[in-house]
Structures are given as C-alpha cells and as structure tokens.
Amino acid sequence: MRIGLVGYGTGGQHFHAPFIQAAEGLELVGIVARAPKTIAKVRADFPTIPVYQSLGELLAAGVDIVTITTPPQTRRELVLEAIAAGVAVIADKPFAPDATTGRELAAAAKAKGVVLGVYHNRRFDADIRTLRAVLEQQRVGKVWRLHNRMDLDDPATLEGGESGGLLRDLGSHLVDQTLWLLGPVKAVFAQLDYVERPEGRTDAGFVITLLHASGVHSHLSSSKLNHLAARDLRLYGDKGSYVANGSDVQAQAIFAGQRPADDLAGWGYEKPELWGRLRTAAGEEKIPSEQGCYHAYYEAFAAAVKNGSEPPVTAEEAIHTLAVLDAALLSAKEGRLVTLD
Numbered sequence: 001m002r003i004g005l006v007g008y009g010t011g012g013q014h015f016h017a018p019f020i021q022a023a024e025g026l027e028l029v030g031i032v033a034r035a036p037k038t039i040a041k042v043r044a045d046f047p048t049i050p051v052y053q054s055l056g057e058l059l060a061a062g063v064d065i066v067t068i069t070t071p072p073q074t075r076r077e078l079v080l081e082a083i084a085a086g087v088a089v090i091a092d093k094p095f096a097p098d099a100t101t102g103r104e105l106a107a108a109a110k111a112k113g114v115v116l117g118v119y120h121n122r123r124f125d126a127d128i129r130t131l132r133a134v135l136e137q138q139r140v141g142k143v144w145r146l147h148n149r150m151d152l153d154d155p156a157t158l159e160g161g162e163s164g165g166l167l168r169d170l171g172s173h174l175v176d177q178t179l180w181l182l183g184p185v186k187a188v189f190a191q192l193d194y195v196e197r198p199e200g201r202t203d204a205g206f207v208i209t210l211l212h213a214s215g216v217h218s219h220l221s222s223s224k225l226n227h228l229a230a231r232d233l234r235l236y237g238d239k240g241s242y243v244a245n246g247s248d249v250q251a252q253a254i255f256a257g258q259r260p261a262d263d264l265a266g267w268g269y270e271k272p273e274l275w276g277r278l279r280t281a282a283g284e285e286k287i288p289s290e291q292g293c294y295h296a297y298y299e300a301f302a303a304a305v306k307n308g309s310e311p312p313v314t315a316e317e318a319i320h321t322l323a324v325l326d327a328a329l330l331s332a333k334e335g336r337l338v339t340l341d
Contacts, residue, residue: 141239268292
C-alpha cells in the first residue's frame, strides 16, 4: 500500500520513516516538508522519494494512507483534510487536544468510511510487550498495582505552551500503555510540575494515579528537566512481583544510526543483562525480552486498511487516553480525584 508522511521533524525522521520502510506491505511514496533544512534532511535520507509542499499535493499524487506527524496544534485540520479525501489516516499522539476533539475526528472518519488510527507506538516497546506476556501468563497472580515510570534527560524536546507539555507528550504513551495492559480507568488523581516558557506555562513532569475498573491501581510518572534518565516498570500481585529497568532499545538503536530493515529478525530485543526479573515463592527468574517492533504497528495498520480488520490502536482507544489526560489536567488544577463517565 502507498503511504505518505506529513512532517519530517524528529518524529517523522526517527520514529516513522524507518519503521514504514521496515513494514511489509507498505511503500513510502512521498513526504511533506516545507522548511529548507527539513527538505534537505528528506533528500539526504530518501533521495528518490518525492517531496511535497502540502498535504493537498501529496493527496493529489495518490496515496492509500497518510501519517500526520506535524506539531500538535496543526493535526486536527490535517486529519480532517485527509479524511475528507477518503484516505486512511495515522495521527501521531496526541491526536487531538482533548477527548471532545478526538470524538469529532472519529465521527468524521466513520461518516466517510475511512480507517483512523493513532500512533501509540510504545505499545510495541520491548519492555511493555514482555510485561504484557507476564500478565497474560498470570505470573504474579492476581494483580494489585503497576508502576510505569519514564524519566528522560531531554530538555530540548519539551514542547512549550498550552498545546505542548510533558503530559500530552510522554503522558500519552504511558497512559495508553497502562490502559492496554490493565484496562479502562474510572478515576484519576494527578500532580503536575510546571515551568514558565516563552510559549507559556508548561507542565514539565507528572505523577498520575489511575484507578482501573478492574480494581487494580497504577502509578505513572515522567520528567524531562531533572537531568535524570530512567525506565522502571514494577508489577505487584498476590504471588510475587516483576521488575524491569530497560534501555528504550529501539530509540537508542535509531539514534545510533541503525535501521530495523537492516536486521529485522534481530531488531528491538533488550540485552540479557537488562531483562526483567520475576520474583515469586519459587525464587527469582529472568524473563527473556519480547521483540520491540514499531514496524509491526505499520504492518497491522496496512492490514486494517486492506482487509477491514481493526487497526492496532483504534480512535476509540485513543479517545479514552485523551479522556484520562483531560481528567489528569483537571485533577492537578483542582487538587482532587476526578471520575470518568
């Protein structure tokens, strides 16, 4: 299937294009870029792929799917433009500024009969897929709680202002991961850390507690400005615990210049010394890493468009993530537990 990429910043260059290239059943046929420096990056990476000045030009050239990975404040209009053209859309996260707008986009896609998906690619992280296997196998028994923490020492990528902030950025991923693992949420309590930026007051760190419909509770946290890089997953149950401190293996490989298409079978596995540890009455056991595979997201989405199957992350799932983020913002503002409808 023919796919076009709209935007070639850090996300487009590092977290979309290499995985589109590696995905079976997809061909990258065009990239939308306008700034001279961005166009130069595209031409250096893909000298034979056409560069377009607008989504309209790309659509006119003919594509089956478009990925929208432009800044958050631009995504609504571009997603609606692609939907109006009858083209399937992958929207980067957060795919809308709030759950209400997310519902608007989902309704537009449904009315037009096109597939709309959201790029919550971190469901396809090695550590999360390994944790999912531990849960499915009930290795810790009845689950009590999950701690999902990701701290990055990366101040340059904190987007400022109302449409930015860490909650909408990494928070989108951590919330989606946790919902995928533990199911829907009925209440949220959150605390946010703020800084003043030229674009406006910006949340730069968060701690969120989610009360799931199943009775399990989860605790999510992240930062970017504290000169700390750490990844921590802790799962507690009535038969034991599972702890993983991974390395964000796919992102590290990409920024080191590696590409999944060069060694797809060996891509995305955590090093054995960083495998998670299961501790039960039987003792301690290292759990081998599942494969981290962002390219699998793209393969599943292409199959959804071609065969009518469900996309890997549906608009409805992403709307629930947005509803949790909306509740977290309200909770932090008012200092109270916020329940979801």
